[in-house]
Amino acid sequence: DTEVTQTPKHxxxxxxxxxxxxxxxxxxxxxxxxxxxxxxxxxxxxFVYSYEKLSINESVPSRFSPECPNSSLLNLxxxxxxxxxxxxxxxxxxxxxxxxxxxxxxxxxxxxxxx
Amino acid sequence: AQSxxxxxxxxxxxxxxxxxxxxxxxxxxxxxxxxYVQHPNKGLxxxxxxxxxxxxxxxxxxxxxEFKKSETSFHLTKPSAHMSxxxxxxxxxxxxxxxQFYFGTxxxxxxxx
Numbered sequence: 001d002t003e004v005t006q007t008p009k010h011x012x013x014x015x016x017x018x019x020x021x022x023x024x025x026x027x028x029x030x031x032x033x034x035x036x037x038x039x040x041x042x043x044x045x046x047f048v049y050s051y052e053k054l055s056i057n058e059s060v061p062s063r064f065s066p067e068c069p070n071s072s073l074l075n076l077x078x079x080x081x082x083x084x085x086x087x088x089x090x091x092x093x094x095x096x097x098x099x100x101x102x103x104x105x106x107x108x109x110x111x112x113x114x115x
Numbered sequence: 116a117q118s119x120x121x122x123x124x125x126x127x128x129x130x131x132x133x134x135x136x137x138x139x140x141x142x143x144x145x146x147x148x149x150x151y152v153q154h155p156n157k158g159l160x161x162x163x164x165x166x167x168x169x170x171x172x173x174x175x176x177x178x179x180x181e182f183k184k185s186e187t188s189f190h191l192t193k194p195s196a197h198m199s200x201x202x203x204x205x206x207x208x209x210x211x212x213x214x215q216f217y218f219g220t221x222x223x224x225x226x227x228x
Contacts (some may be wrong), residue, residue, distance in 0.1 A: 004158075024174050031214060042205055042218035043159070052216060090158060102166070103149055104216055105206075106159040 006091050006107035014115055015081060021110045023074040023091030031097075032074040033104065034066060035090040043090055049074060050096050081114045088112075117142045119206045121219035131226045132195040136222045138206030141187065148189045149207040149216075150180055159205065165189060176200070201226045 004025045013019050022033065030051050035043035048056035049068040063085075065077040074091055088111055092104040122137040130150040140146060147166045151159040163174025170182040180191045189206060 006158075033216075040221075041220050045215060050212055055214060063192060088156075092159075092216075101159050102209065103164050105161070106151075108158040109156075111156070 004091055004093055004105050004107035006089075006110050008109065008110060010111045010113075012066045012115060013078065013081065015083070017081075018077070018079045020078065021076040021089055021091075021112075023076075023093075023107055024072055025093040025105070026072055027093060027105065028071075029093035029095055029105070030071055031094045032068060033092040033094075034074070034076050034083055035092065037088040037090055037109070047076075078112075081112075083114050086114045117146065117154045117210055117217050119208050119217060119219040121172045121204075121206050121222050122218065123222050125225070127224045127225040127227060128196045131140065131195050131197055134191070134200065134224065136191040136204050136206075136224065138189045138191065138219060139167050139187050140189060140206070140208050142208060142211075144211045148180075149209075150174065150178070150189075151205045151207060153203045153205065155202075159197075161175050162191070162204075162217040196224075198226050198228060200208075200224060 007022045032049045034046040037043045045058050046060045047066045052068045063080050067075040088109045090109045091107040094104040095102050116142050118141045120139045149164045150162040152162050153159045162178050163172045172180050178193050183188050185188045204222045208217050
């Protein structure tokens with residue numbers, strides 16, 4: 001199994017809603033990532049978890065709250081978002097640094113629209 | 116610091132002709148380099164990777180890339196373009212800790228029938 005599964009595929013939410021994005025992998029990867037991708041742009045790193053601990057937060061607004069409940073799951077909790085937060089949110093996983101085969105595997109993404 | 120520069124934002128080729136997508140990197144250490152492809156409204160798929168083994172790397176779907184340290188380049192090639200190759204291509208380098216992936220700005224490949 002070399003898949004990273006993201007749910008939901010599409011999400012429309014109002015600015016006062018609370019929602020969560022979910023990501024799951026069963027490749028034994030202990031590094032997991034959230035990226036944000038706007039149209040015609042490369043993915044931008046938001047968060048990195050290494051061994052279930054938050055290791056990198058790229059100055060992301062607090063309305064985005066990541067959670068890594070176990071080594072296979074990664075969540076992104078959303079609250080009070082703005083229309084400019086509309087984007088494709090990508091989850092990825094990889095082996096942590098120092099191990100071979102450190103390429104990242106990406107999910108298909110969640111297309112988020114904030115209205 | 117690490118960075119990648121994709122020299123062309125858009126490349127257009129005719130079906131059956133060669134593809135060349137250019138990538139230069141900047142790194143203070145021996146990096147790991149990757150090419151990913153993204154079809155519209157999809158996630159990213161790994162095409163190939165360089166991790167300090169052979170400098171000529173073969174990937175999926177007939178793509179290849181050559182790591183040239185003297186030129187700090189990692190250009191992606193394919194001998195004959197297919198219509199299904201039309202997509203966005205990203206060159207990616209890892210940080211020295213390997214915990215971050217730095218993306219180039221992407222090259223949009225159009226294949227003309």
